[in-house]
Amino acid sequence: MFSFQITASVSATVLLMISFYFVHEWTKDNHKFRLPPGPHPVPFLGNIHQLPSSFHQRTFAEWCIKYGDIVYARLFRTPALVINSVQAAQDLMEKRSSKYSDRPRFILLAELMGWDCVITHLKYGDRFRKHRKWIQNAFQEKTSLASYCPVQRRETYVLLSGLAETPSALMSHLRRFTAAMIVEIAYGHSIISLDDELIRLAEQATKETVESGSAGSMLVDFFPALKYVPMWMPGAGFKRKASEVKRLVRRMLDTPFEMVKDAMASGTASPSFTASLLEETWNSGKLTEEDEDDIKGAAGVLYGAATDTTGAVLATFILAMVLHPEVYKRAQEEIDRVIGSERLPDFDDREALPYLECVIKEVLRWNCPVPLGLPHRVISNDEYRGYDIPSGSMIIANLWAMTQNEQFYSEPETFRPERFLDMDSETASISDPRNVVFGFGRRICPGQQFADSSVWLVAANIIATMNICKVRDGSGAEITPMASFIPGFVSHPRDFPCDIRPRSKKVLTTLAGLRAIYNP
Template sequence: MLEIAYGHPVASAEDEYMAFADRSVAALTDIGSIASTLVDFVPILKYIPTWMPGAGFKRQALRAKDMWAEMTRIPYQRVRDDMALGKAKLSFTTFMIQEVSRDGHLTDNDEYDISNSASQMYGAGVETTLHTLLTLLLAFTIYPKVVDKAQAEIDRVIGTSRLPELADREFLPYLGCIVQEVLRWNPITPLGVPHCLQEDDSYNGYGLPGGSMFIINVWAISRNPALYPNPEVFRPERFEEMDAETASARDPRKYLFGFGRRICPGRYLADSSVWLVAANVLATMDIRRARDSAGREIIPTPSFKGGIVSHVEPFECDIRPRSQKTIDLIAERHYETTD
């Protein structure tokens, strides 16, 4: 994601940018879930001084705000400096700067918009995508038959001489069902993003005054047994068994990424990223249950920690290359992308 946003490739977990960005994202998510602090219920508390007892929520929010501002400013300025030296790599930031400045110089508002858009790509995209992929691995560990069925589809359609690409998506329907099911099984933003009414409205006979905050219970929608029988079970086949109209209406992507003008602008990138990772992991790796010292399989219990982002609790699994051929394919792809 850092490479897409800023043209900065991440070579290791100790990468300077990644470590700083991760701290910034953690500071934001650690504030808590929606309606998790007293100020959410007593709004007047937002006016108390930061030094007062009970204002810890305000001090924590200010620290997160400062870290987010630095995360926005530092990588953006680095790209600007690299562009001035003629060594900047193509990225979202360089593209937007070139496009916006085509008719003249960048204004302060232009720079503000571009820098914040780039930081949002990482801040909003990494944590959510990471835990979606961890959910995928958790499901693969608990339900090995899903892995077997998906690998058989990939081997039949693509073979073993190359890695899956986005162009293969329409020919791998079961894999598509897996992506839908993982988004439903652990909706990564379980309470969505709050919305606010601009004017008075009504719903099912309830009067809703303008200025009211709306919190959409995405988790409850995804767990509705009338829509998804046995909702606690990870079962991609549920989407195969629906007719086209029902499958479209119950596609979790219809509600997972938000609604209206505030719908997630990165939803297509996120969806494609999850599909690509799922396809390539299944094509190259065997995901099985770990074993204890006595050789017994360890079957993880699905456990998710609530918050702004639904975190997957740690679990054990066993991931190994499917063959020497897949190791060679991974190495070949790595050399292609790093040249």
């Protein structure tokens, strides 16, 4: 009995000391800094308890209405600044990019799951700049982008043929389109079907990763000591899962790299991003283990960063066209007037199709593909608008709120491409959602031009060749799908029914001829 009392007394003392520590940690910033306004926190939890289980961007937007476009919050012990306006994002993440380009410590994804060699998770520094230079050279130089055009055309025509043959497999066709382009560019490997080993490895690794949680949002990210919890302990399921995912990630990164390396040794390698980096490294000296890890990460991130987001944008485009047949009809009329029926749209036609340009912009605005992006981290103390921003703060850019801002987009929940036609050129440029959805500053998506041109080419060619409409039920009544999106890092439309058919027999003949020319 006495022993129990001593134990209870010690436990109570320890708990009291822990509570005092967290209260002290909690209040010291408030005394030291003049912080931006935000919701009232509680000790230990901070503002975590005020966030719903999903669609955090909506709660952050509500905070914006109450506290302003920069909102200070605490996620457990981590200070966080939520940015809800383009102006504030540009002021901090672009004009002060040297301070705002770091990443928080992604313990789950980077340290436990093995995504530590990809640029999206790298800390700001020499290694980050090395990866970024590689990817920028591959996806921003005009000669590089021009070299991808044949692949983009070929995979667009394969996609169209698939839609003509099996329209019910829409999502599979979109997945194959995005995967085939990136795998060929990254590794020089042609994809025939989604059963390809590289695709299965990549999809399994990315699927298991996404289902395990978002970057910088898991408990272990806020309490690093949990990283050292033994796997056998109750509550360590996240470590056991992370260990399984890490094996998948390693196979995803290692398998195509070794394939390219072997092909180069035998003289049979096709041109690719990986082959170019290997050759460049060999020419400058010995290929080290660190070099290999960097090349694997730089190539591997292309798949994860491009396929999921591009697929989500294209699926959103199809959903919007099903829900708004008047928009689709107007886009078809523009294509028919400018292109005619003797050929299909190509990159050189883009400037002559202004309404289609508005449709693409509205697709990106209506369903922002990555609502919150990946969080940044401020490297040192800063001051903005008279407020202090503490060093180490997590910077969360609410891209969704920026694309739903009523100041720029009236009735933002409504899909209306004409809104961009109604703007003068200066306002249209400022309000272009492409200035937002690809991120800000030195962390902006380096593949923006490639992704944008790929989406445009597919949309233009679908409009030129296919009729899209609502499915009808057994009694002949139209079935109108919901404009509903799956919560998560990337915003995908929920599965929806639609009717896709070639506009004419001539389309089928044209596609058959193009498949014969571009057949991989």
